[in-house]
Amino acid sequence: MSTDSSKQTEVQKLYNTYPFPPDPLSDELPPGYNWRWSWNAAYNFCVGEKPTRQNIRILDAGCGTGVSTEYLIYLNPLAEVVAIDISSNALSIAQKRCSRSGVLKNHQPSVSFKELPLEKADQIEGKFDLINSVGVLHHLPDPIIGIKSLAQKLAPGGLLHIFVYAQLGRWEIQLVQEAIALMQGKRKGDYQDGVAVGRQIFSSLPENNRLVKREKERWSLENHWDQSFADMYVHPQEVDYNITTLFELIDASGLEFLGFSNPQYWQLERLIGKSSQLMELAEKLSQRERYRLIELLDPSLTHYEFFLGHSSLSRVNWLDDEYLKSAIPEVHPCLHGWPSYGCLDYEYRPVDLLEGEYNFMQSCNGKTPVAELLKGITLEEVRSLQERQLIILASH
Ligand SMILES: C[S@@+](CC[C@H](N)C(=O)[O-])C[C@H]1O[C@@H](n2cnc3c(N)ncnc32)[C@H](O)[C@@H]1O
Missing domain, CATH: 3.90.930 (Outer Surface Protein A; domain 3)
Known part of the structure; x- marks a missing residue:
């Protein structure tokens, strides 16, 4: 049986072979924005007002090749940013990405990159106002240990932004993962071989096969990169969540759920709004049951993205x-x-x-x-x- 540390070594090996995400480096500043990485925008989304401070500390936990880190630096010019990961190859690309694009030029506070598992975030001094952990916790041998570790590092009034996989929208991925593992047999753990076997499976299956159709529809744009294909289909460690297990994870953090970052998806009206009878029945459900109902009725969701904070953080209203x-x-x-x-x-x-x-x-x-x-x-x-x-x- 593999231990937690051997699982982490396997994950590290995958990302040293295929650092993720594969986005090419650029000599330009990042294009546009992602509001989830702007402290002002994220705080406003969760709390309803502008935060009082701009000289904050940000932790990018599992920064990969630094696409998120670069935006965090760019969108928060007065923030100190610490980026950690267990893949030294991903970290070195992240550093190159941030130096090459010029994002560090006008950024006075410090930016640092460290090879460190987020389970050991307590080794970093101090707390953080914004912690970003996108696409990471579901690859940990024990995500509960991971989320607790991040929650411990969250400053009062801070925000923890998390992205984890959802089971229902990834059903076909799980099937392909298992098929590749079966075909690889003892070669499982050789990630380049896994990618080759997976690509062969897709090119051999009939065109009207459900897996092929789904791959074309949903994923082929990103999966032409071997890094993305490997991240999706030959991962050694992945937990996919449903609403019940997601809230078990959230509750274990000891933090409050502040909301999903895609509230439109979580509107029941868009699904059964035509029937006032069904809407009335749904009103008797708890918020979590309503979320479950929504994902059951629209099982297209591939991930959950949300914010957590300490219970002292309350929402401002502007009614007065x-x-x-x-x-x-x-x-x-x-x-x-x-x-x-x-x-x-x-x-x-x-x-x-x-x-x-x-x-x-x-x-x-x-x-x-x-x-x-x-x-x-x-x-x-x-x-x-x-x-x-x-x-x-x-x-x-
Ligand atoms: C799917 S990538 C996501 C990268 C980045 N957050 C993004 O979304 O662009 C997952 C990253 O998490 C890192 N990782 C996995 N387990 C980790 C751990 N225990 N602590 C820190 N980083 C970890 C991997 O090395 C990899 O770079």
């Missing part, structure tokens, strides 16, 4: 007029194509701004309170800009 008037508004940091009436929002969705909304946003300077900017716009419309995350508000 006087409170709203005293807030300092600024344009959301992750808009694409701003300033323009037809920019894209933080999720790259098109926005159509009314003239009053546009003028208000143009006048937001991060210093003047809402009360002094109410020309051609009502408080209700300011609230709507905040709810749609086109502006963020500071209450301090």
Whole structure:
């Protein structure tokens, strides 16, 4: 039987052979943004206001080849960033990526890379305001040990951002993984051989085979890279979650669940909204049961992405007029194509701004309170800009 440390050695071997993600290095700054890696945008999403501090500490736990680390540095110019991983090859690419793109040039606080398993995060001094762990916990021999270790390093008022695999949308991946392992027999653990066997399976199967169709539909764009193919089909250690096991993991962290980062998927109305009878029945369910119902009715989800925080972190609401008037508004940091009436929002969705909304946003300077900017716009419309995350508000 393999022990936890031998499993970790296997995972390390996979990522030293196939560092992930395979995105090529570039001489340019990262294109666009991912709001989950912007402290202001993520905090605003979870808490409903701008955080009080910008000189924060960020931990990228399982940074791989540094795509996320580069964005974390870029989108949070005043943050100290520590990136850890168990693959020395991935870490060395991550370092090269960040130096080459120029993202470090205007970044005064320190950025460091360390070969360290996240289970040993206690070896790093101090706590972190934002911890990012994307695509990592499900590859640990014991994800509960991992999440507890990260939770211990979360500063009061901080956010832990996690991405783990979901069972239901990955059914075909599990089948292919098992098929490759069967064909490899004793060669299992030779990852290059696993990729070769897997590619042969896909090219031999009939074109109308369900696995082939699914691979073409969902994954072939990324899987032309051997690194992605290996990460998907020949992984030595993978746990896929469902809502029940996901919340067991979350509860073990001792932190509060602050929400999924894709709330649209978790709207039951989009699935059974046509039937008021079914909606009424669903109202009797707990929140977690409702989540389970949603994933059962729409089993397309391939991963869960969510935020956790300490229970002291409470959500701000802007219903009180006087409170709203005293807030300092600024344009959301992750808009694409701003300033323009037809920019894209933080999720790259098109926005159509009314003239009053546009003028208000143009006048937001991060210093003047809402009360002094109410020309051609009502408080209700300011609230709507905040709810749609086109502006963020500071209450301090
Ligand atoms: C699928 S990759 C994800 C990389 C990166 N987070 C991303 O999403 O682009 C998983 C990474 O986690 C790292 N990893 C696996 N187990 C780890 C552990 N116990 N501690 C730290 N990193 C680990 C692997 O070496 C690999 O680089």
